[in-house]
Amino acid sequence: MTRPRTPRAGRPAETDERWNPALWGLLFVLAANMLIDALEVSVALVALPAIGHDLGLAPAQLQWVVSGFAVGFGALLLFGGRLVTLLGRRPVYLTALLVFAAASLVSALADSATLLVATRIVKGFCAALTAPTGLAIIASTFPQGPSRSRALSIYSLFGASGFSVGLLLSGALTETSWRLTFAFPAPLALLLFAAGLRLIPPDRPDPTTPRRYDATGALSLTAAMLLLVHATASGPVTGFDHPHTVGAFALAVLLAALFVRTERTAAHPLLNRQLLAHAPLLRSALGAGALNGSYLGLLLVTTLELQQRAGFGPWQTGLAFLPAAAPLTLTALHSGRIVTRFGPAPLITAGATAALAGYALYPRDDGVLHYTTDVLPTLLLVGAAFVLAFTAFHVQATGSVPATQQAMAGGLYQTAVQLAAALMTVLCAVLYPAGRGPVLALITAVAAAGLAVALRGLASREAADSAAHRAGP
Known part of the structure; x- marks a missing residue:
């Protein structure tokens, strides 16, 4: 029996709308990863009191566990799209899965708020790479019409389920240890990586696309958001008129201005x-x-x-x-x-x-x-x-x-x-x-x-x- 093959990049799935096992497997990999990305917020929410108790964090510090992931995801999403365009969907997607797994393990072992938040930012960036790339892989693999609509419906269902699944998993795992809520995605991401090696079709970036990453725009937006969150959180502790807080707000504004200037003058802006x-x-x-x-x-x-x-x-x-x-x-x-x-x-x-x-x-x-x-x-x-x-x-x-x-x-x-x-x-x-x-x-x-x-x-x-x-x- 011949092994079912995933279509090559740019070649749509069978036009008779019947999916072979490889296509179902590919869709499961993409949808399951979308579910993991979606549950990252809810698993942290339920575990917050336990994290705060173990690490001695007040609510203003504890919020970083949620907002760090959101900043990493949101501020680097457009940059993630640029990386996919220049480097290709398959290598970016698979690399992001590996980094996500590693960051999950480090999160579970973190003994300080700084390390925990840093891993959350990294995981947010990984989600910024995989979420839009999954949609791009579906668009290039499943032909427009009923086949693609069905694939997108299943993909969306997994994404919508992620928040609910995260609430239940976090509630169950935190009863034992909040660290398990951050550790359990690691083996899942590794399993998806192994399946993705076999199922995600190769693709070749367009060689005529200018090799402009616009890292300045991406880093300035991310740093501006992180400083804004930091200044807002530290204000009640040090005082909003404290030089540290004022300086953080001022630097956030300067970096936001740098982002705007970079995007206005760049030959190939992120936006x-x-x-x-x-x-x-x-x-x-x-x-x-x-x-x-x-x-x-x-x-x-x-x-x-x-x-x-x-x-x-x-x-x-x-x-x-x-x-x-x-x-x-x-x-x-x-x-x-x-x-x-x-x-x-x-x-x-x-x-x-x-x-x-x-x-x-x-x-x-x-x-x-x-x-x-x-x-x-x-x-x-x-x-x-x-x-x-x-x-x-x-x-x-x-x-x-x-x-x-x-x-x-x-x-x-x-x-x-x-x-x-x-x-x-x-x-x-x-x-x-x-x-x-x-x-x-x-x-x-x-x-x-x-x-x-x-x-x-x-x-x-x-x-x-x-x-x-x-x-x-």
Whole structure:
């Protein structure tokens, strides 16, 4: 019997839509890695109190475990796309899997916050390499039409499942040791590497593509974000008027200016500036950033509250968050049809409204939380928000962008989502010692801003529909 072969780069899968075992194996490798990338945030969230207890970290320091991964992912996502273009999908993807496995083991053995956070940043960069590359491999291997749609649906289902899986795994493993939550992805990544060696098709970068990496742009953006998070977290400790804090803020601004100047003058910038004038893309980036950032801020606060005040263990905490995470998993395969039926703008508006309503219901006083009456209603509404808006944001961000720019548009969109997560995590951690009220005020304000952006998009859609109706057939 001959061994089934994966198609060569640029050669689509069988046109009769039947997949051989090699194609199923390739899709499983890509989707399973997407699941691991997606669960990296949730496994850290549930384990935060245990990490803080073992390493002696306050909430303002503890947030680095979440925000470090988000900064590594978001700030280096566009640079990751450039590396893939110049070096090839297969070598970049496989290298990222190996580095991810090594960083996972070092995370599990870390005895200091500095080393733990450094590994989280590295793992974020690995996710910035594998997440968009997985989509590119699917696009080059599965032909456009039902075959590619099915592959993308399965890939998206694994990604949507990652957060829920992470909550459960982290809850179970942290009962024994929080270090297991960071160690368990290592053998999985190695297994995927071994399978990827056999299944990921080779590809050759276009030799005519200019060899411009734009490392200056990538490093300046990453350093600016890290300094911004550092200055915000250290402000309450040293004082926001302390020279150290002021200097960190000033240096972050200078590095951000260097990034802007580099991208404006580079012959081959990481980001096409024309995309910054694309209104649907910008609305999606801002709206999704507001939804994701406010959600992670809420989970950070609720994790600390449930475990430190309400007496929940890690396993109970993971289960407690499922009403917000599981609905997206259960509806992932149908989300595309929902967007096609109603359009992105109405769904995004409905989702932003549900999230804002959920945050408004969350108790502001500092008493002990009662899960059923205080937490569950908010989680259910936020879960509904993600069901309504998650896919709609992505469709709105990339749907009207030219095909040649969709990969970069997706990178910009994901960059905004991840950097918003990093900023909201540190702000909520800084405000948390002042009480639940200030944190919830910030989360609610961000959600309200997201709704305002959504309403602007809905008004633009209605205006366009009205103009088309007046113009007639």
